[in-house]
Amino acid sequence: MLPIGTLAKRTGTKVQTIRYYEQIGLLPEPGRTEGGQRRYGDKDLDRLAFIRHARQLGFSLEAIRELxxxxxxxxxxxxxxxxxxxxxxxxxxxxxxxxEALRIELRRMISQCSADRVADCRILEVLRDHEECLADHEAKDA
Amino acid sequence: MLPIGTLAKRTGTKVQTIRYYEQIGLLPEPGRTEGGQRRYGDKDLDRLAFIRHARQLGFSLEAIRELxxxxxxxxxxxxxxxxxxxxxxxxxxxxxxxxEALRIELRRMISQCSADRVADCRILEVLRDHEECLADHEAKDA
DNA sequence: CATACAAGCTACAGTGGGTAGAGGTTCAAG
DNA sequence: CTTGAACCTCTACCCACTGTAGCTTGTATG
Structure with a gap:
């Protein structure tokens, strides 16, 4: 039976994150010692490893719950x-x-700037004036 | 002088977002009517347009503050x-x-699965077993 | 001038996916 | 038996908003 710190190290997770996963019901409540400390078994290790790996692949916690x-x-x-x-x-x-749309726009913006002073900076001008953009870039991400 | 709703429409921002920008000091406190409603001028419009455009290009609010x-x-x-x-x-x-590393890994995972039953599903197997991955994909985004 | 109602106001809670810290307790090695 | 690393709970914080409740103001129409 593993204490939480060992489980954390084995799976590359932070201790607080494990407790957080338990709190939101992604990990089951583990057994406890008499003193109240969590103790984990191999099933918990597997489940947490699955979760971490899916997270690395970008799955949301909701998607992971489904899986x-x-x-x-x-x-x-x-x-x-x-x-x-x-x-x-x-x-x-x-x-x-x-x-990629953002990258193109940023590159274009940067390449246009050859000014010395802020007053003539093309970057700021482009930001001021949306019309100067080619694409309709919308960054729901960033 | 524009009320907040008109400013919102003109810049494609939500009303709450404008108040939020004011709260964090990104927009100055505007004048008010006798009844306490905000009224904006052209400078506010320009400033907000700049902010929104920079946000669309993925700049953080801190970076925008700097700009x-x-x-x-x-x-x-x-x-x-x-x-x-x-x-x-x-x-x-x-x-x-x-x-892109994630995309490659996801594609590989999906292409390997030709099972009918969950028990034999390659997707779940890959998620269970990190060793089956080629790259070290780490998604700080996702 | 009265009324209706859209649009405004403040204040607070919630999102996702954790992370950090305070202040206290337990476990295990020596 | 003592030390100290690791554990515990609880709360608050991060980003960039978004939504809601409960109220007030502004404006168009009759």
């Missing part, structure tokens, strides 16, 4: 799992698209 | 403005890089 529930019923069709993964892929691709 | 301050001293060198813009460009490019 964990699905993986609890091994006889079901995996079409839903597939759907969650595809949704995530589409989201990532959309984000890349938006960021 | 606004710089643009208030027109005789200064625009090197600092340039630096802020370059920093933003680098951040955007780093984010794109991370997201």
């Amino acid at each position: 964990l529930e699905l993986s609890d019923s091994p006889e079901r069709s995996c079409a839903q799992v597939d759907a969650v993964a595809h949704r995530q892929l589409r989201e990532v691709e959309a984000r890349i698209g938006r960021l | 606004l301050e710089l643009s208030d001293s027109p005789e200064r060198s625009c090197a600092q403005v340039d630096a802020v813009a370059h920093r933003q460009l680098r951040e955007v490019e780093a984010r794109i890089g991370r997201l």
